[in-house]
Amino acid sequence: MHINDAVFLEDLCPKFRLRQWRKSIHKFTGKSCIYCGKPSESIDHVIPQSQGGLSITENCVPACLSCNGDKSDENALYWYRRQKFYDPRRAMAIRAWLEGDLRLAIRLLQWANPNFKVKNKNYLKDESEYKAA
Numbered sequence: 001m002h003i004n005d006a007v008f009l010e011d012l013c014p015k016f017r018l019r020q021w022r023k024s025i026h027k028f029t030g031k032s033c034i035y036c037g038k039p040s041e042s043i044d045h046v047i048p049q050s051q052g053g054l055s056i057t058e059n060c061v062p063a064c065l066s067c068n069g070d071k072s073d074e075n076a077l078y079w080y081r082r083q084k085f086y087d088p089r090r091a092m093a094i095r096a097w098l099e100g101d102l103r104l105a106i107r108l109l110q111w112a113n114p115n116f117k118v119k120n121k122n123y124l125k126d127e128s129e130y131k132a133a
């Protein structure tokens with residue numbers, strides 16, 4: 001799909017836009033939970049909405065239902081540090097994600113999980129082209 005078509009469809013149908021957005025978030029991590037690496041079944045707010053966290057890509061990460069439910073209303077970075085499956089590379093990835101550096105976040109997640117495959121290669125390609133320009 002051409003990028004201009006996507007913008008057009010988004011304007012036409014906000015629900016389509018939301019669905020595509022949620023899909024793209026899961027694709028960034030190869031549909032795995034950013035915290036523990038299990039299949040991601042939900043979108044988690046790193047900074048909870050109750051603490052002013054926004055529903056934007058930088059604050060929304062793919063998470064399994066177990067992590068999402070257990071974390072509840074806590075700040076993800078504090079919560080994550082106490083988990084048995086804590087991995088500093090994933091913690092760095094979450095931080096990079098929060099800062100909007102998805103490219104770095106994905107690289108860190110790949111480092112933490114060598115089996116992890118990025119299915120959204122177009123995104124990475126687009127960004128490298130953007131950086132080269």
Ligand SMILES: [Zn+2]
Nearest residue numbers: 033036064067
């Ligand atoms: Zn999880």
